[in-house]
Amino acid sequence: MKTSTLVIRTPEGIVFSQRLAGPVTRFLAWFIDQLLIQVILFVVGLLIGLLGIFSSGIALAFSVIGWFVVGVGYGIFFEWSWRGQTIGKKLFRLRVVDVEGMRLQFNQIVVRNLLRFIDELPFFYFVGGVACWLSPKCQRLGDLAANTVVVRSPRVQEPDLDQLLAGKFNSLRQYPHLVARLRQNASPGEAGVALQTLLRRDDFEPLARVEIFNDLAEYFRAKVEFPPEATDGVADEQYVRNVVDVLYRTRAESGDVKNVEEVKS
Amino acid sequence: MIVDLQRFIANERPFWAELEKMLDHLEADPDAAMSLQQLQLFHQLYERTAAGLAKITTFSSEPETRRYLENLVSRAYGEIHETRDRQRNFYPIEWALHTLPRTFRRHVGAFYLAVAITIAGCLFGGGAIALDPGSKPVLMPFPGLMQDPVKRVQEEEKSKGDQLRGVKSTFSAELMTHNIKIAILTLALGMSWGFGTIVLLFYNGVILGAVAVDYIRAGETKFLLGWLMPHGVIEIPAILIAGQAGLMLAMAIIGRGSRLTLPARLRAISQDVVTLIFGVAMLLVWAGFVEAFLSQYHEPVIPYDLKIAFGCIELTLLTLFLSMSGRRKKEAEDGG
Numbered sequence: 001m002k003t004s005t006l007v008i009r010t011p012e013g014i015v016f017s018q019r020l021a022g023p024v025t026r027f028l029a030w031f032i033d034q035l036l037i038q039v040i041l042f043v044v045g046l047l048i049g050l051l052g053i054f055s056s057g058i059a060l061a062f063s064v065i066g067w068f069v070v071g072v073g074y075g076i077f078f079e080w081s082w083r084g085q086t087i088g089k090k091l092f093r094l095r096v097v098d099v100e101g102m103r104l105q106f107n108q109i110v111v112r113n114l115l116r117f118i119d120e121l122p123f124f125y126f127v128g129g130v131a132c133w134l135s136p137k138c139q140r141l142g143d144l145a146a147n148t149v150v151v152r153s154p155r156v157q158e159p160d161l162d163q164l165l166a167g168k169f170n171s172l173r174q175y176p177h178l179v180a181r182l183r184q185n186a187s188p189g190e191a192g193v194a195l196q197t198l199l200r201r202d203d204f205e206p207l208a209r210v211e212i213f214n215d216l217a218e219y220f221r222a223k224v225e226f227p228p229e230a231t232d233g234v235a236d237e238q239y240v241r242n243v244v245d246v247l248y249r250t251r252a253e254s255g256d257v258k259n260v261e262e263v264k265s
Numbered sequence: 266m267i268v269d270l271q272r273f274i275a276n277e278r279p280f281w282a283e284l285e286k287m288l289d290h291l292e293a294d295p296d297a298a299m300s301l302q303q304l305q306l307f308h309q310l311y312e313r314t315a316a317g318l319a320k321i322t323t324f325s326s327e328p329e330t331r332r333y334l335e336n337l338v339s340r341a342y343g344e345i346h347e348t349r350d351r352q353r354n355f356y357p358i359e360w361a362l363h364t365l366p367r368t369f370r371r372h373v374g375a376f377y378l379a380v381a382i383t384i385a386g387c388l389f390g391g392g393a394i395a396l397d398p399g400s401k402p403v404l405m406p407f408p409g410l411m412q413d414p415v416k417r418v419q420e421e422e423k424s425k426g427d428q429l430r431g432v433k434s435t436f437s438a439e440l441m442t443h444n445i446k447i448a449i450l451t452l453a454l455g456m457s458w459g460f461g462t463i464v465l466l467f468y469n470g471v472i473l474g475a476v477a478v479d480y481i482r483a484g485e486t487k488f489l490l491g492w493l494m495p496h497g498v499i500e501i502p503a504i505l506i507a508g509q510a511g512l513m514l515a516m517a518i519i520g521r522g523s524r525l526t527l528p529a530r531l532r533a534i535s536q537d538v539v540t541l542i543f544g545v546a547m548l549l550v551w552a553g554f555v556e557a558f559l560s561q562y563h564e565p566v567i568p569y570d571l572k573i574a575f576g577c578i579e580l581t582l583l584t585l586f587l588s589m590s591g592r593r594k595k596e597a598e599d600g601g
Binding site: 018067114195 | 269270271272292312315318319322323324327328335338339342343344346347431432433434435437438439441442445446449450452453454456457461514528531532535536538539542
């Protein structure tokens with residue numbers, strides 16, 4: 001069954017996944033790389049042309065060799081130096097990784113790049129594209145031989161909830177028992193939907209934004225009914241913000257946090 | 266139950282930062298060695314982060330935090346569970362004199378198969394020319410080979426001066442790059458369950474056999490040997506070794522008689538395939554050089570006997586290298 005994620009289960013029972021890159025994105029990254037290769041070849045050609053002062057034959061010979069080395073070696077060099085990324089892949093946030101989550105080895109990078117000779121047949125990576133489309137893990141023939149996949153490498157950073165939730169009075173917190181009931185009744189999925197809606201609120205059309213927060217507010221009101229003095233005059237979006245605040249944040253308690261130094265000792 | 270995300274992040278952030286720092290250090294310096302204490306800390310941090318990932322996946326639906334932790338866990342997992350040898354520093358002389366010939370011998374069965382296929386092609390090509398000389402344009406559609414051998418030899422031997430003056434380097438570079446591309450294609454076509462590799466090897470043999478019989482029938486055997494041997498005794502084995510690598514890939518794909526999965530079979534031969542193809546590239550660089558600077562010169566410029574003797578010496582050295590080099594070191598390793 002074709003899947004868009006690569007799922008790896010560790011011996012500890014942890015499951016982590018990585019999103020696979022499809023053939024279209026990979027083709028676009030390859031196209032950028034081809035443009036860059038042409039630029040590099042142009043620069044190399046200019047430099048080698050200086051040798052023509054001494055001998056045009058030798059200059060031409062080095063040009064021929066330079067073209068070949070750059071064409072074949074570009075992918076190998078960058079994917080080895082940048083742990084699975086070329087310039088085109090970096091732009092599209094793609095990365096070559098081992099299919100089992102292991103460290104990428106040099107021979108894997110060489111094999112997947114040498115097999116471009118067959119993947120690019122008969123033109124514009126037709127064979128590679130078909131193989132990628134048919135493969136459950138979006139692997140072209142070079143990836144299959146090298147046991148690699150190309151994954152999306154999204155920007156990863158620690159989430160910042162403060163910018164979303166900080167600084168506002170939350171009327172729901174005056175009713176801790178109702179807050180506890182709400183935390184009990186709301187599933188992680190429901191809380192996640194509310195949080196994501198808040199994080200993406202500026203992406204909605206104004207009318208759609210109003211409708212979606214109205215629906216969410218009604219949904220959470222149905223789960224736990226707070227007294228009117230806690231909800232009257234509170235806009236639907238603010239109500240959802242309050243709900244997310246109580247779901248994701250409780251008062252910090254002291255005394256139970258180990259720090260890294262204690263673990264090290 | 267929904268995890269208190271902010272408290273969870275505040276508590277665990279120092280551990281994630283420490284793990285990320287250790288991972289960045291390991292990835293920047295693959296040869297870095299960790300002390301026992303550092304290894305224990307690394308493993309503890311990995312387990313703690315993995316537990317955090319399990320918690321966030323079960324009790325929270327916050328995708329950004331999950332993605333961040335998945336990234337950390339996957340990187341640490343790769344470092345901890347990798348059992349293959351680390352890529353140590355590369356020693357070219359040891360690689361050339363020991364690793365390459367031993368890799369060749371380890372898979373010599375595939376090489377013999379490549380030789381057999383090429384010989385079959387030679388017999389076919391030679392037989393076709395012998396029985397039907399009119400098939401020459403079909404078998405050898407290359408302008409340089411269409412000429413009558415006797416006329417060609419007369420022209421070559423009559424020509425005065427250096428016909429390749431000023432272009433030998435370029436010609437040599439073109440030969441090297443063209444032949445290396447053919448070799449890589451021969452290897453890569455192993456992914457077609459070997460059909461493509463077999464076709465290329467067979468066709469290579471057809472051309473060789475057809476050219477050989479064409480010149481022998483015309484009574485120009487000595488010219489043929491003097492022309493082909495200096496570079497051919499290196500170039501032809503190089504293509505055969507590329508075919509060997511392609512057939513190794515094919516056998517891994519087919520997997521007959523193996524209990525390993527396809528990825529495991531491919532992983533097992535990947536290193537050896539790369540070793541062989543780099544060896545092939547080295548041989549073809551030399552062959553390209555010899556073909557441009559030596560093979561194209563004929564009598565009276567360079568006597569055929571000298572070129573044939575040179576070819577024989579090359580062939581002997583190559584045979585000794587592939588069959589004997591690296592044996593002493595292996596025997597020392599096996600002896601303990």
